[in-house]
Amino acid sequence: MLYLVGLGLGDEKDISVKGLEIIRQCYKVYLEAYTSLLGVDKEKLEEFYGRSLIIANREMVEQDSDVLLQDAYKTDIALLVVGDSLSATTHIDLLLRARQKGILTQIVHNASIMNAVSAVGLQLYNFGQTVSLVFFTETWKPNSIYFRIKENRDLGLHTLILLDLRINEPSFESLARGKKNYESPRYMSISHAIGQMLELEFLCGRKVYDESTLAIGVARIGSSTEKIVAGSFKQLASVDFGSPLHSLILFGHRIHILEIEYIRAYALDTEVFDALVQQQFPSVSKI
Amino acid sequence: MLYLVGLGLGDEKDISVKGLEIIRQCYKVYLEAYTSLLGVDKEKLEEFYGRSLIIANREMVEQDSDVLLQDAYKTDIALLVVGDSLSATTHIDLLLRARQKGILTQIVHNASIMNAVSAVGLQLYNFGQTVSLVFFTETWKPNSIYFRIKENRDLGLHTLILLDLRINEPSFESLARGKKNYESPRYMSISHAIGQMLELEFLCGRKVYDESTLAIGVARIGSSTEKIVAGSFKQLASVDFGSPLHSLILFGHRIHILEIEYIRAYALDTEVFDALVQQQFPSVSKI
Numbered sequence A, B: 001m002l003y004l005v006g007l008g009l010g011d012e013k014d015i016s017v018k019g020l021e022i023i024r025q026c027y028k029v030y031l032e033a034y035t036s037l038l039g040v041d042k043e044k045l046e047e048f049y050g051r052s053l054i055i056a057n058r059e060m061v062e063q064d065s066d067v068l069l070q071d072a073y074k075t076d077i078a079l080l081v082v083g084d085s086l087s088a089t090t091h092i093d094l095l096l097r098a099r100q101k102g103i104l105t106q107i108v109h110n111a112s113i114m115n116a117v118s119a120v121g122l123q124l125y126n127f128g129q130t131v132s133l134v135f136f137t138e139t140w141k142p143n144s145i146y147f148r149i150k151e152n153r154d155l156g157l158h159t160l161i162l163l164d165l166r167i168n169e170p171s172f173e174s175l176a177r178g179k180k181n182y183e184s185p186r187y188m189s190i191s192h193a194i195g196q197m198l199e200l201e202f203l204c205g206r207k208v209y210d211e212s213t214l215a216i217g218v219a220r221i222g223s224s225t226e227k228i229v230a231g232s233f234k235q236l237a238s239v240d241f242g243s244p245l246h247s248l249i250l251f252g253h254r255i256h257i258l259e260i261e262y263i264r265a266y267a268l269d270t271e272v273f274d275a276l277v278q279q280q281f282p283s284v285s286k287i
Helices: A017-025 A042-049 A058-062 A066-074 A089-100 A113-120 A144-155 A172-176 A190-204 A257-264 A270-280 B017-025 B042-049 B058-062 B066-074 B089-100 B113-120 B144-155 B172-176 B190-204 B257-264 B270-280
Strands: A002-006 A028-032 A054-056 A077-081 A105-108 A131-133 A159-163 A214-219 A227-232 A246-250 B002-006 B028-032 B054-056 B077-081 B105-108 B131-133 B159-163 B214-219 B227-232 B246-250
Touching: A002 A017, A002 A066, A002 A089, A017 A042, A017 A077, A017 A105, A017 B017, A028 A042, A058 A066, A058 A089, A066 A077, A066 A089, A077 A089, A089 A105, A089 B257, A113 A159, A113 A214, A113 A227, A113 A246, A113 B113, A131 A144, A131 A190, A144 A159, A144 A190, A144 A246, A159 A190, A190 A246, A214 A270, A227 A270, A257 A270, A257 B089, B002 B017, B002 B066, B002 B089, B017 B042, B017 B077, B017 B105, B028 B042, B058 B066, B058 B089, B066 B077, B066 B089, B077 B089, B089 B105, B113 B159, B113 B214, B113 B227, B113 B246, B131 B144, B131 B190, B144 B159, B144 B190, B144 B246, B159 B190, B190 B246, B214 B270, B227 B270, B257 B270
Parallel strands: A002 A077, A002 A105, A028 A054, A028 A077, A131 A159, B002 B077, B002 B105, B028 B054, B028 B077, B131 B159
Antiparallel strands: A159 A246, A214 A227, A214 A246, B159 B246, B214 B227, B214 B246
């Protein structure tokens, strides 16, 4: 049996009782830690779970999954995933391959950023599609995210923007030389994300947002050091959000007065916030 | 301190270790059970948590929340919520009132249907806005849901449709007579939902879907008796999904070939499924 167990978002105690029981009874326990990040390290998890964990890097899960599946064919193994167990494409793909080999699977769900984002006081019903922002290079600046945000904003829906993290990524130079060296881990900050977003606006020019656009920056959501700040792009770009992971949320014009009231408590500067709300959401702010 | 603790979706063991520790240390523990449902009853929860639970009905949380907040002002209390702790508007509102009274709050997240729906093999990134379908009456058939589904489908995005549950609802007749009697609990089945959806198509006539439209019905997602079936509206309407809660998922045309491959295992009839995929998603099915 292959168990996919979600660990939640904060620390070692966010695992469910069911998930913990499974970990303790499995023959081998793999920890996948490149699609998201927990606020505590492997040693802390091992101590609390009472099990040693085998790091499963991207290659193992995506390409060499035979090792995982071979184990699961013979005995009970668990793959631990930060957040929910199925938020990333790669895990659906793994389940598909397990199924093709006749391996039984069980999913243990947990919170993911996609529902925990409600902590900022925005209704999940008012969100459109979620998007991911990757690190740009000089030659690679994918703009599909810009048009997806435009779709959400045209409909008046909020957008959750997940920011890139690169862990266990082979460096481009090493791939070119046929020898694998790994990049050092990188996490996109809100300030960096806003820079890239404004670059996309400059390149695509459809007036989807600008530096006065109201947004929320969140860091380490669901953990005890969670940080939530509301303000304009320009304001947020100057805030230090600390350690990863960071995400960014854009408001849609269907925003409800209760949502604004809740978020106001997180405003970097309440006067600026009120003025921007009045300017960007006049129909709501007059209620 | 007011703790809002998400219980997850399946049974008593889906609570997080953190949530369980909080329950055991709180002075009073309230159980809110009208916005969603767990697969086990109050007694089972009490036995496992080792605490007696006070039922918090809709009135208490939405109107008479003073009792909850008064307790939280003096001591530690927990409000347990099925699914994630913040999926419903009413909980954001409660947090807002707590904050206005200077009461500290802490949120303990968990899985909700909004992320656990990924269990069907669809990518969360490909979902548009989530909608709720309420029980129609002879005189009240709100059609906003129809136009929201249209928005998602126009963009090629999947739609998660949450089906109504009515627990602790005062009956209309009793309200008219100024005396409160409560309706018996009702849960919308997939078959009932499809009937209402087709009625909306008939009333609004924008050709958003019809009885041959491919969809997925899911019941008790995240629990050990989870049921997932893919087929046309017409096919799904004849399937017995058993106990609540039920949800319905419509595909968007941006669907990926891997998503189709995964879902195919849940088809009521693989031949019919393949034919409908070819007809409704020709560009994907030819890949």
